[in-house]
Amino acid sequence: MAALVASTAASSVTTIIDGRLMIAIFICGAFVFGVSGGLAGVMKKLDFFGVIVLAGVVGLAGGAVRDSFLGIPAVAIFDWRVIVAVGAAGLVSFVAHEPLLRLHYPIQVLDAIGLSLFSVIGADISLRHHSGLLAAALLGMATGVSGGVIRDLLLTEVPQVLRGGLYAIPSLLASGLVVVGFALKTLSLAWYSVAVATCLVVRLVGIFLDLNLPQARDED
Amino acid sequence: MAALVASTAASSVTTIIDGRLMIAIFICGAFVFGVSGGLAGVMKKLDFFGVIVLAGVVGLAGGAVRDSFLGIPAVAIFDWRVIVAVGAAGLVSFVAHEPLLRLHYPIQVLDAIGLSLFSVIGADISLRHHSGLLAAALLGMATGVSGGVIRDLLLTEVPQVLRGGLYAIPSLLASGLVVVGFALKTLSLAWYSVAVATCLVVRLVGIFLDLNLPQARDED
Amino acid sequence: MAALVASTAASSVTTIIDGRLMIAIFICGAFVFGVSGGLAGVMKKLDFFGVIVLAGVVGLAGGAVRDSFLGIPAVAIFDWRVIVAVGAAGLVSFVAHEPLLRLHYPIQVLDAIGLSLFSVIGADISLRHHSGLLAAALLGMATGVSGGVIRDLLLTEVPQVLRGGLYAIPSLLASGLVVVGFALKTLSLAWYSVAVATCLVVRLVGIFLDLNLPQARDED
Numbered sequence: 001m002a003a004l005v006a007s008t009a010a011s012s013v014t015t016i017i018d019g020r021l022m023i024a025i026f027i028c029g030a031f032v033f034g035v036s037g038g039l040a041g042v043m044k045k046l047d048f049f050g051v052i053v054l055a056g057v058v059g060l061a062g063g064a065v066r067d068s069f070l071g072i073p074a075v076a077i078f079d080w081r082v083i084v085a086v087g088a089a090g091l092v093s094f095v096a097h098e099p100l101l102r103l104h105y106p107i108q109v110l111d112a113i114g115l116s117l118f119s120v121i122g123a124d125i126s127l128r129h130h131s132g133l134l135a136a137a138l139l140g141m142a143t144g145v146s147g148g149v150i151r152d153l154l155l156t157e158v159p160q161v162l163r164g165g166l167y168a169i170p171s172l173l174a175s176g177l178v179v180v181g182f183a184l185k186t187l188s189l190a191w192y193s194v195a196v197a198t199c200l201v202v203r204l205v206g207i208f209l210d211l212n213l214p215q216a217r218d219e220d
Numbered sequence: 221m222a223a224l225v226a227s228t229a230a231s232s233v234t235t236i237i238d239g240r241l242m243i244a245i246f247i248c249g250a251f252v253f254g255v256s257g258g259l260a261g262v263m264k265k266l267d268f269f270g271v272i273v274l275a276g277v278v279g280l281a282g283g284a285v286r287d288s289f290l291g292i293p294a295v296a297i298f299d300w301r302v303i304v305a306v307g308a309a310g311l312v313s314f315v316a317h318e319p320l321l322r323l324h325y326p327i328q329v330l331d332a333i334g335l336s337l338f339s340v341i342g343a344d345i346s347l348r349h350h351s352g353l354l355a356a357a358l359l360g361m362a363t364g365v366s367g368g369v370i371r372d373l374l375l376t377e378v379p380q381v382l383r384g385g386l387y388a389i390p391s392l393l394a395s396g397l398v399v400v401g402f403a404l405k406t407l408s409l410a411w412y413s414v415a416v417a418t419c420l421v422v423r424l425v426g427i428f429l430d431l432n433l434p435q436a437r438d439e440d
Numbered sequence: 441m442a443a444l445v446a447s448t449a450a451s452s453v454t455t456i457i458d459g460r461l462m463i464a465i466f467i468c469g470a471f472v473f474g475v476s477g478g479l480a481g482v483m484k485k486l487d488f489f490g491v492i493v494l495a496g497v498v499g500l501a502g503g504a505v506r507d508s509f510l511g512i513p514a515v516a517i518f519d520w521r522v523i524v525a526v527g528a529a530g531l532v533s534f535v536a537h538e539p540l541l542r543l544h545y546p547i548q549v550l551d552a553i554g555l556s557l558f559s560v561i562g563a564d565i566s567l568r569h570h571s572g573l574l575a576a577a578l579l580g581m582a583t584g585v586s587g588g589v590i591r592d593l594l595l596t597e598v599p600q601v602l603r604g605g606l607y608a609i610p611s612l613l614a615s616g617l618v619v620v621g622f623a624l625k626t627l628s629l630a631w632y633s634v635a636v637a638t639c640l641v642v643r644l645v646g647i648f649l650d651l652n653l654p655q656a657r658d659e660d
Contacts (some may be wrong), residue, residue, distance in 0.1 A: 049609065050602030051445070056578075064509060069284060069291030073511030077566070077575035084574075126297070134304075135297035138276075149374075154589075156598050158376055162261070162270030170267065289504060291513030346517070354524075355517035358496075369594075378596050382481070382490030389489065 002068075005098070022124070025117050026075070027085045032114035034059035034086040036107065039100055044155050048094055054154060055090030058147040062118050065146040066139050070129045082161045086102035108207050115171055116199035119144035120185025120192055123175035133179050140175020145200075153189055168204025242344070243361040245337045246283070246295070247305045250335035253367045254279035254306040256327065258313025259320055264375050264437075268314055274374060275310030278367040282338050286359050290349045328427050333434055335391055336419035339364035340412055343395035353399050360395020364419075385424025394419035462564070465557050466503070466515070467525045472554035474499035474526040475546065478533025479540055483593050488534055494594060495530030496523075498587040500629045502558050505586040506579050510569045548647050555611055556639035560632055563615035573619050580615020581608055584639075606646025613635035614639035 037058025041051040060082070064074045076082040093100065100107065122143025126136040145161050145168050152159040161167045177195035181187040234248075257278025261271040280296050287294045296302040313320065334401065342363025347354040365381050365388050372379040381387045397415035401407040465626035477498025481491040500522070503512045516522040533540065540547065562583025566576035585601050585608050592599040601607045621627040 029587065044598070046602045048597075053602060053608070067511065069287050069294045069297055070510050071287065071291065071511065073569075073571075077509055077571040077579065080572050080574040082577065083572075129293075131293075131297040132300050132303075134300040138299065138303065148418070153373065153376075153593065154599060156376055156593075156596055158264065158266075159374060162266045162273060162374065196573045288508050289514045289517055290509065291507065349513075351513075351517040352520050352523075354520040358523065359517065368603055373593060373596075378484065378486075379594060382486045382493060382594065388493070 016168070022121060023079060025121060027081055029090045029114045029117040030059035030063075030082050031085040031123070032110045033118070034089025035061070035100070036111045037147065038090045039097060039107065040151050040155060042097040043101070047107075051094045052087060052090035054151060055093055056086045057154065058122070059086035059089060059149045060147075061150040062143040062146045064120065066122050066125065066143045069139055069142070070126060070131065070197070072129060075125075079144060080127055084153075105207075109204065110145035111158045112170075112200055112203040114147075115144045115167070115195040115203060116174055118147075119171040119174040119199055120178055120195050123178040124192075127179070127182050133183060137172060137176045137179045140178060142173045144168075144175070170199040170202035170206070173202060178204050221224065225293065226256040231283050241275060242341060243299060243301070245341055245347060247301055249334040249337040249341070250279035250283075251304050251305040251309045252330045253282070253338070254309025255313050256331045256334070257367065257371045258310045259309075259317060259327065260371050260375060261311055262317040263321070271314045272307060274371060275313055276306045276366075278371045279306035279309060280367075282366045284365040286342050286363045288348065289362070290346060290351065299336035306406070321337045325427075328334075329424065332390075332420055332423040332427070334367075335387070335423060336394055336416040338367075339391040339394040339399055339419055340415050343398040347399070353403055356402075357396045357399045358372075360398065361392045364388075364391035364395070385413055386422060390419040390422035390426070393422060446499060450610075453494050462561060463519060463521070465561055466519075467521055467552045469557040469561070470499035470503075470522050471525040471529045472550045473502070473558070474529025475533050475540070476551050477587065477591045478530045479528075479537060479547065480591050480595060482533055482537040483541070491534045492527065492530035494591060495533055497592045497594065499526035499529060500561065500582040501590040502586045506562050506565065506583045509579055509582070510571065512565060515565075516620060545647075547630045548622075549644065551593075552640055552643040552647070554587075555584045555607070555643060556574045556614055556636045558587075559611040559614040559639055560618055563591070563618040564632075567619070567622050573623055577612060577616045580618060581612045584608075584611035584615070591643075610639040610642035610646065615644060 034055035038051050038055035040058075041054035046054065060074070060076050063076060067074045119140045121140075122137045123140030125143075126139040127133075131139060147169070148161055149159040174195040178187070178192065178197060181191040181195075258275035259273050260278075261274035266274065275327035280294070283296060284294045333392060339360045343356045343358075343360030345363075346359040347353075368381055368387070369379040394415040397418060398412065400409070401411040401415075477496035478491050480498075481494035486494060486520070500514070500516050503516060507514045514639035559580045563576045563582075564579030565583075566579040567573075571579060586602055586608070589599040614635040617638060618632065621631040621635075
């Protein structure tokens, strides 16, 4: 939290989420994404350590990618609770993989919650660090989707987010709403909640209706 | 451009390219590389979003890798025009992939232009940030080739630049020439132009003659 | 060394390794890891440039990943000797790959030495930059294992460290020991040596006894 508070203090931008709420959201999102990474590792028959690492990478990658673009230290290295959260996610994935893997939809719903939270936080942190508006929307999306991209790369698969499903679009909607609210100076806790809810609903509709974006070469 | 101008102001190094020219070159290079990434995505049957993202990643990755090594914010997050350029590149790739994919050589020529521009800019920006001379030459090359490397990784292929063709060598020639000019204090617009032209010519000769570096185990 | 010395000067943390010793250790570790990367490239039939690049990436990646998390410039870009070391490693791999590839165990021993040195240095540098204690232990491990991870990714293989063998655990032991010594204020050259030796011994025992961590789905 030190880094978040420090970055807030250092910033002339006033955003509505205070450091305490943000870190709580961050920890929840990291845990949920961590479980998704850990389970992917279990399915690929990684060893105990591999499962823990994959949980950690997926839970932390979104923030790490964003912070690397922003040229600031990764938030997680200053907050042990985030690290503990992804470690616990890995442990849970390893120990309880059998019941968890039977719960297909519940896990996708948890992942959708993580996506919503990370997209909003990512845009918020980028704005605090004076990125451009367009960049903030994109970095919010990058915060949301990078964990999954790096999970797939480590398992040598073409990232799911590039291949199909409505995953990045709801993320971009959420981060875009934060940017619009910032530009209009109408950011409030309600505004953030609408952004989170929008992402969540669009993502869930995409999952249950199995919606996909068009491909350029569908006709082939 | 804010970041470029700021970084120039913060630097005691005087280089010849002013921020305005540099950003124009950067936008052109990002667009060209973006098209190369977008078309690779189309060929891999990614969906609309995947094509746009691949264009964005390939157009922005070179600069992002360099800036991460330099420990500075990625230039693109402060300049919306660069982001628009790679977005447009993705859109063009998606919409006009049929005629574009028929143009094999023209696209390779455009890619060679992007390589030349990025290699020179990469070395220049590294020198402004007081990297060592050797590091500046290498970071120039990294700026030029990283887009293609990350494109291939996202599509789970061993990066083309590692496997064959004269791709990194011309890039290194260009960035090396910038470093030599800097060390000799003879940098000028003409000097930069020679560096760009050297990279371009060597790359094009490599393409048309299908030149390759030796492999260690050719004899097997 | 400039960066290391500067970072030491800028820090209120007193650690025992001075910049001169650290850079010597860093150069040795980078060379050893570089050879491991170069030989992997030779076996994958990369061309001359690919072998050199793979040596460079594997030798430099650990530090680059750590420094990106810390939000500081990559140490190597300020020290040409590190770059020369990995370049030489690539050259040696390319030229002398036949005798080297016959030496299976000696190379694994060299790699274990690199792992031990990088893990200790990684934790030390993280502490100097005021990362949390837990984060320092993890960044030490990340410094040790990232070179191999990126080598495997570039060759499109699931990283070995995730699949089996005792590789990350000894690394984490070494970085953890540095953190404990730091917290207890008992860091000394002897303490560092114990950390290096612990990693080395556990890694070597793991190699020769072919030890593995359990998998979640061994029973399947």
